[in-house]
Amino acid sequence: MKAQAAESRIEQLCVEHGLKMTGQRRVIARVLSEADDHPDVEELYRRALSLDSRISVATVYRTVRLLEEKGILERRDFGGGRARYEATEHGHHHYHLIDVDNGRVIEFEDPEAEELMRRMADRLGFEFVSLRLELFGKKKKQSASAATPHRKGETT
Amino acid sequence: MKAQAAESRIEQLCVEHGLKMTGQRRVIARVLSEADDHPDVEELYRRALSLDSRISVATVYRTVRLLEEKGILERRDFGGGRARYEATEHGHHHYHLIDVDNGRVIEFEDPEAEELMRRMADRLGFEFVSLRLELFGKKKKQSASAATPHRKGETT
């Protein structure tokens, strides 16, 4: 029997959104599903190529744009010119702490932040739509302080 | 007597930073000093040209980059591809609410936000460096709600 790769999480979403599933889209969907970081188009292209050589950057650009429009992906800008992407996480939003020394990205949650900004939007006479929040910091040398709560992981 | 234009605020900063004050820099510094919005390079170039025709876009790009490196200017990204600039404000930081319907930008302050993020950085084992915070919203129809506190102004 053939170990036919199971439908990736993002592939499912594509189908639910009525997208035509071509081979290249399936590969890109899989790459995105398996990514736990914030790859840019170049990187997605590289990863996709290693799974299937019949893919062009143009298609990656087109796919990524399409998926963003469908709300399946979110575009990020951590500085450095190129857009980064990550799968939309339903519910619990998270934000990013960028280590200014090496560009590494740490995700964290903070329900308070969104609450605060919802109230601020309201006070300014606006309906909250979304929040972009990026924290830049330098790693502390060493400290006797406790663990690192709310931390979700460190990636790129 | 000649009404020699007084040294603009940003020109002063340039001098303090030991920058060579050429005619074009003086003009750009003045444009920046007088701006109360968030112009992109194109717009800065347009405004500079209207004061003095001997300026090229390349110089605007170079100047804006230089001033950013010196910490005199801050680069913003409100989406839309081009970088926007505004003079660094010492002390009371402010953030931006972008009206998703028309791109207009409203500045607001919120000491709580920075406090919250300082604590978060600390908990994650980082030294707070800076915070990028942008709120996206839609103007509410009309409401019986009170005034708009903390509001600093609406620009572009």
Place this chain on the structure above:
DNA sequence: GTATTTGCAAAGAATTTGCAGTTAT
């Protein structure tokens, strides 16, 4: 079958840069 999607290479948009000439200090 047919409307979509793809690859390729060319086009665009924003920003940077090499170089020869100009200028502030």
Place this chain on the structure above:
DNA sequence: ATAACTGCAAATTCTTTGCAAATAC
């Protein structure tokens, strides 16, 4: 005097697009 600055046009970088061939449904 001379190191820094400028304009110009060419080069870079990221992203989009036109078109003919390929493909999903």
